[in-house]
Amino acid sequence: MKRRVTLKDVAKAAGFHVSTVSRALDPNNSHLITAEVAQRIRDVAEKLGYRQNAAAAALRTSRTRMVGVLVPDITNPIFPPIIRGVEDSLRRHGYLSIIGNTDGDPKRESSLVSMLQDRGVDGFIIASVELEDKAVVSLVEDGIAVVTVNRRVDNPAVSSVSNDEGEGIRRVLTHLVSLGHERIAHIAGSQRFSTGANRYRSFLEHREALRLPADPELVVFSNMYNELEGERCVEELLARGRRFTAIVCANDRLAVGAIEALVRRGLKCPDNVSVTGFNDMPMVDRLRPPLTTVRIGQYNVGYQAGELLAEMIGTGQREASHVVLPVDLVIRGSTRALTTALPEN
């Protein structure tokens, strides 16, 4: 384990002062140095295998070129592509991403945030955000660069990159209507999450625009985005005894659970009930039936968030911007036309 090559070593070898070497090696300052000298220095540095000591640079500049990336749980298949997008984007700008899992717990989130602040990260990308998230808001108020991704905080001063959820829901509903469905239920996400709230709001909005029956009993709220909750919500829906021919779920995992519960109750999807999801998670195209869902550009959302953050850090600009990316409806086997031959029950 040999000692690392420092600026001083390079300076000695090249016959210049360390400050000159520092300038020559920094693309932003190398113009202060005669091109020829700079080149010679770079050659020597290369030959000696010089590598900047990040800690020293960070100490001097108080910039670490690291950013914190907070997600609820990397194990949830929605997030890896987003993270991947973030990383790919940020790496191109020379930033390293440090990922933390919050488990959707505000305590854990703020503990992670302060842990990362101790490490001096230059900014945050946060996917793990509730509608009211004081930790995030206070970061922004402290002038730290923050971009929320996928979800959004209830405060326009916080930059965000998200999907056009309203459009996704609109597409789902018009698709179902075009298949003849009218009594359409909704398994909504938790209203603490911006996704849950958005999709629910859009559901109401477009249901009205499409002049569908506005029965409040057709909406049931889940507490978490998982299969079990999907099952529970279907049970509850059935218990209410209202007739419905389709269910719009706020999320794929809810939809998977919903289908499971329907089958258990002897109802077939899509024969008796059409079901839609949201997100287009991996594998949902391989289920029986393959899930009709809204595809969001997960990687792209992450990538754009990375770009936005890099720009905010680079320019010091703190004015919030809000990027909304388009979504696609993916029609598969879990939705089917409502034929009149079906019994009214």
Place this chain on the structure above:
Amino acid sequence: MKRRVTLKDVAKAAGFHVSTVSRALDPNNSHLITAEVAQRIRDVAEKLGYRQNAAAAALRTSRTRMVGVLVPDITNPIFPPIIRGVEDSLRRHGYLSIIGNTDGDPKRESSLVSMLQDRGVDGFIIASVELEDKAVVSLVEDGIAVVTVNRRVDNPAVSSVSNDEGEGIRRVLTHLVSLGHERIAHIAGSQRFSTGANRYRSFLEHREALRLPADPELVVFSNMYNELEGERCVEELLARGRRFTAIVCANDRLAVGAIEALVRRGLKCPDNVSVTGFNDMPMVDRLRPPLTTVRIGQYNVGYQAGELLAEMIGTGQREASHVVLPVDLVIRGSTRALTTALPEN
């Protein structure tokens, strides 16, 4: 954005020298200080909201309390639970994990490694490893703490935490044999990966031990762990015209592709051919048919790797150890007894 509180501030406020403060705040050195003084200093630090400047500490000690975690692709559902385990374990020891995706590309891997070395990480956990991985081996030779996880490098000096793959394959084979299968095919993983090589070797070994027909034409090698390769391999198997009643796949994704290709050729799983996977990925229990597979403790593998690495870093111990964790056979619907009369039909 107020200035950060430094040791000096605390020292001034508490009326002690900064070195005393430093010692009081460091659990490893606080015993050098009168308990009462140490407590008073800690109180002051707390009140002022002192937070250590990680860059300065890293510069001084040349330890960053960060580790690099390299995986092929975080988007592959095998890895998130492993990463999660690694992170949870390392965080408990005060380390932050930096994740990098290598895409299985040795160039990218070594570029990431050196990028992380520049950042001065204290060690590496590497899941993205080929049987011969010079980058990894040279890290170890340089005295850097490295643990490979899930996969293993072809050099006993490199510590590893992995699954008992041989046992997994043995269980699969004995399960199939107990169902009456004899002509069992194998879709092997790429032999560049330790997983692929291990599972193939175990397949041969236990096939012989179980006195099954040893037809080399019943083995086909995939190039990558994905569904498309699974399909291709089944096509190839069918093209060879050998009879087989079961396929042991080196990986769940290969199995999913295999079933798809079988169906396309009019063969039903499990009715005509039983298929098994490996890994027990999320969702494979919800496929039709649900996949019989080998469950590996992904989270635990990661967690153990984290523990091992933390110990290596802490003690400076570089002697390699190899942890092998047990696996489980999960029997689901993709395997069925080979009988002419199906009772449950």
Place this chain on the structure above:
DNA sequence: ACAGGGGGTGCAAACGTTTTCCAAGACGCT
């Protein structure tokens, strides 16, 4: 009583950069 010892604290020197401030020389302009 005094030497020796040890525990507790202060001092100051690093760690490797970046960057401000200067000096000196080059060059252009009148």
Place this chain on the structure above:
DNA sequence: AGCGTCTTGGAAAACGTTTGCACCCCCTGT
């Protein structure tokens, strides 16, 4: 030729910690 401006590169001061060493004081044993 003289003056001012620009370019180039050197000196040195930080950045905030940790840590070997010196120092002081008090305690103890002979």
